[in-house]
Amino acid sequence: MNRVLIIVAGLLLPTMGWAAGDAHTFPDDKIEIDWSDKAAMQRGARTFVNYCLSCHAASYSRFNRVGADLGIPDxxxxxxxxxxxxxxxxxxxxxxxxxxxxxxxxxEQAFGTVPPDLSLIARSRGVNWLYNYLRGFYIDDTRVGLGVNNGVFKNVGMPHVLAELQGLQQPKYKTVTDSHGNESEVIVDFEIIKPGLMTESEYDQTIHDLVAFLDYLAEPYKQTRKNVGTGVLIFLFVFLILAYFLKKEYWKDVH
Ligand code: HEC
Structure with missing residues (x-):
């Protein structure tokens, strides 16, 4: 019995740790990427080259390959x-x-660190993290030079490069007490105090599309792989039916 308890506890521990770590990050939203929505990825590509490529490379991809995959002529x-x-x-x-x-x-001189290559970022961070990160910049006057902080990447060295679109937002805090009785302030909401060019839902859509593009970049073969997978399953199913009738045919005279 004890052993079973230990095993169950062992299985649960990592998930608990993860949940506790996550509670202090805001926003914490989830998105679905529709891999057949090429239009969203095209819009994301456009945002990417306009706002990200000046600092971050995506050096595993070629422009024309992206174009071919997303249906954009050269x-x-x-x-x-x-x-x-x-x-x-x-x-x-x-x-x-x-x-x-x-x-x-x-x-290195300008930001104190080199902006990482974003080719594989959707795989290492996950699409939800990216969606929250790019919507999570908020005003923080203690950050000299940058003036912003981030709800999911504390003390990030990246400026809020999309501020002209999103505007500037301020966090709302709540005091929480953990199981040891320690109190801490966590961000529970944001409030736009200087509007940008977009409404909140337009900005969310822009980030969704940008993340869809980053997801494509990280795994350009995903769509092909899915199609091949479906084809293989259909083949196996048809083969199963054939095999069944063959078996019937072979065994029909054996009693
Ligand atoms: C002005 C330069 C600059 C621009 C433009 C810029 N970034 Fe960054 N970005 C940085 C720097 C510097 C870091 C490293 C931050 C750190 O490690 O503290 C960073 C970090 C990141 C990270 C976190 C990487 C990780 O996991 O450590 C992501 C994701 C990211 N940027 C995405 C973007 C996207 C998407 C855009 C376009 C909307 C963009 N960045 C535009 C400078 C920039």
Whole structure:
């Protein structure tokens, strides 16, 4: 009996730790990514090249590959997704990798850390975390230079680069007491105090689409893999029926 209890406790412990760690992050929303919604990913790609690629690379992907996967012709890619130039000042070609123009040395100086490559970020952080992170910047005057903090990434070194769209928000706190009687302040809500160009729901949609794009970037084969998987299952099912009738046929004279 004791052993069973220990095993059950062992199984539950990690989930409890996770839940406790999560309680102090806000926002804590969940999203679903629709992998067939290419239009959302196209919009996300556009936001990405406009607002993220200046600091973060996505250097496992090529512009034209993204275009082909998302149904954007090369000339549209050239016009709408490429704003960078190479060392000779010529516009980056569609066949090139999605690199940033910022050097690591400059980034280190400006932000104290080099912005990570975002190719695989949707896999390492998960889409929900990204959705909350990009909606979680709030005013914090104690952060010298940046002026913002983040509800899910405390003391983050990234500026709120989407502030012109979202506006600036202020947190609302609640005091919570943990099981040891320690009190702490946690963020339970945000309130926009300086509106941006978008309404809250427009901004949420923009971030949803951006995260959909990042999810695609991290696993460009996911859609193909799913289709292949469905095909294989259908094949197995048809094969099962055939095998069943074959068996009947073979055994029908045996008594
Ligand atoms: C002005 C430069 C800059 C821009 C533009 C920028 N970021 Fe960042 N970003 C940073 C820096 C610097 C960090 C590292 C923060 C740290 O580790 O404290 C970071 C960190 C991140 C992280 C966390 C990575 C991790 O897991 O540690 C994500 C996700 C992210 N950025 C996404 C984005 C997205 C999406 C955009 C476009 C909307 C964007 N960033 C635009 C500078 C930038």
């Amino acid at each position: 000339d549209m890619v050239r016009e709408n997704l490429i704003f960078t130039t190479d060392i000779n000042g010529e516009k980056t070609k569609v066949g090139e990798l999605m690199k940033t123009t910022m050097t690591p040395e400059y980034a």
